[in-house]
Amino acid sequence: DLDLARGEKVELAPAIQHFQGGIKISPEARTSLGGLYAAGECAGGQHGANRPGGNALMDSQVFGKIAGSQAAREAETIRLPEVPRVLIQQQRHKLEQLLDMTRGLAAGEARMEVQEILSRVASVVRTDQGLTEGLAQLELLRSKGLHADQNGLAFALETLNIFDVAEMVMRSARMRRESRGPHLFFSCPDDEQPLTRDDQMWAKYIVISKGPEGMRLEVREPVRPKEKLLSALNA
Numbered sequence: 001d002l003d004l005a006r007g008e009k010v011e012l013a014p015a016i017q018h019f020q021g022g023i024k025i026s027p028e029a030r031t032s033l034g035g036l037y038a039a040g041e042c043a044g045g046q047h048g049a050n051r052p053g054g055n056a057l058m059d060s061q062v063f064g065k066i067a068g069s070q071a072a073r074e075a076e077t078i079r080l081p082e083v084p085r086v087l088i089q090q091q092r093h094k095l096e097q098l099l100d101m102t103r104g105l106a107a108g109e110a111r112m113e114v115q116e117i118l119s120r121v122a123s124v125v126r127t128d129q130g131l132t133e134g135l136a137q138l139e140l141l142r143s144k145g146l147h148a149d150q151n152g153l154a155f156a157l158e159t160l161n162i163f164d165v166a167e168m169v170m171r172s173a174r175m176r177r178e179s180r181g182p183h184l185f186f187s188c189p190d191d192e193q194p195l196t197r198d199d200q201m202w203a204k205y206i207v208i209s210k211g212p213e214g215m216r217l218e219v220r221e222p223v224r225p226k227e228k229l230l231s232a233l234n235a
Contacts, residue, residue, distance in 0.1 A: 014124065018051050020044070020181065021172070024207060029067035032209075035078065037071045039063035045205070048222070049181030097147075098156045104145030107156040113141050114159075114166050122170055127186050131174040138166055167215060172206045175217055 002008045022044025029037045040060045047055060097103060104110070121127075121134035142163050148156035178198040179185050185195045207218050 028070045037067040039067040103147045106149040107146050107159045110146040111159045131170045135170050178202045
């Protein structure tokens, strides 16, 4: 209901349209965790540094069909494992802590704090100083803990995962000292131009995994399509 001819203005704001990273998968949509498959925007590596317009179909429908078919076939060949009682007790204790309204921040408040940090330091302008400060603020927020609020227990559990994803985004962005795709890295907040793309050093993936001492970031060369084809033929 805006009349642009009369000079009425349209409000514009930046928004996150697509997540470029995600869970590392094989061509069969398998992850490194046995029995777990990933497809859609939560899976990473199909596009590289940027997503061509319209390719969400490959993420969701193509890999969704592959993941579903592979998971169904695997489900017919495996038996459900026995879950040790101690693991059940650990998870029950975790849920009881989240239901304790006296512990930490409300999940909705904690999530808004994380979103504010990322919007400020990991949006269009990214600097080493900003990302370092953002990681410190995230760790301080995490140390306060959180509890479930009116949004429910599932929302609180999801918020705990958001803390991990936020750390992954900021640590990998700080590690990649170049600009590539939607990632714009500036030496200083006052610089007018971001660092240039550096193919010699950074035509690579940053793979994040869980190590003995926590989150581990590793730089890896991408597998070229020709190498994939030769590997498949040799297999």
